[in-house]
Amino acid sequence: MSTAKNNPADGAGIGLENVRFAYPGGTAMNFNLTLAASDIVAVMGPSGSGKSTLLSLIAGFETPASGHIRIGGADVASLAPHRRPVSMVFQENNLFSHLTVAQNVGLGRSTSLRLTEEDREAVSKALRRTGLAGKETRLPQALSGGERQRVALARVLIRKQPVLLLDEPFASLGPALRDEMLDLIAALHEEQAMTTLMATHDPRDAERLCRTMVFIEAGTVAGFGPASEFLAGNGSEAFNRYIGGRREKR
C-alpha cells in the first residue's frame, strides 16, 4: 500500500450538469454539482430527499432523463455501472452470501474469480489492511456486521477506483464500530485519495470525515460548501432546521 499523501491524480473530479430524473410517478429531481478530485463529501438531507438517487445516478444504477454526468472529465452516461470508475458500498448486502471473504474481495479484480498470483496477493494485503486476516475462508453469515462492511471496503481497496460512493454504510452499526469504520475510511482516503461521497444522516460522521457538505432537499442540491461551516450552523437555514430536528431526536 502506498503511504503517499493525497495526490489529486488518484481521485477524479465529478460533474453533474442539469441531471434530470424521476422514478415513475415520483417527484422530478434535478442535480447540478461539481466536486473536486479527491474531495471527501457528506451528502445529507431529509429522508426521501434524493441522496441515494444521486449516488445511484453517479454509479449508473439509475439513468437520467437528460443532462451530463462526468467523472474525470469523461461523460459516463453511456457506461454500464461496472464500466464506471466507481466503487459503491451500501448499508448492507454488499457481499455474495455463497462466496468466502477472500472470494468476495477477489471479485474486485475479476468477476469470474480467475485470479492471478498478484491478484491473490492484493486480496491478502487488503484483508490484512482491513483487519480481516485469518477470516479468508469464512462465509459472510459467519461475520459480524462491522466485519462484513470491512470486507466490502477491502474490495474497494483492491478495485482502486478513483470514486468511492458510500450509501449510509454504517447505519446498522453501533457507535464504537462506526467510529472504527470512519477511521478506516479516513485512512484509505489518505492512502488512495479517491473522491468520496458519503450519504449519512449523522452529523458526527460528516464532522469526523468530510471536508465538503452537499445538502439535498426535494431532489436538488440545496446547499454546498465547507462541511465545517454547515456543521457550525453557518450553512443555510434549511440545513440548520434539518440538523436541529435530528439533534432533538437523539
Ligand SMILES: Nc1ncnc2c1ncn2[C@@H]1O[C@H](COP(=O)(O)OP(=O)(O)OP(=O)(O)O)[C@@H](O)[C@H]1O
Ligand atoms: N426504486 C424506486 N422506485 C420509486 N420511487 C423510489 C425508488 N427509490 C426511491 N424512490 C423515491 O424517490 C425519492 C428519493 O429517494 P432516495 O432513496 O433517493 O432518498 P434518500 O434521501 O436517500 O432517503 P433516505 O434518507 O430515507 O435513505 C423518495 O421519495 C423515494 O420514495
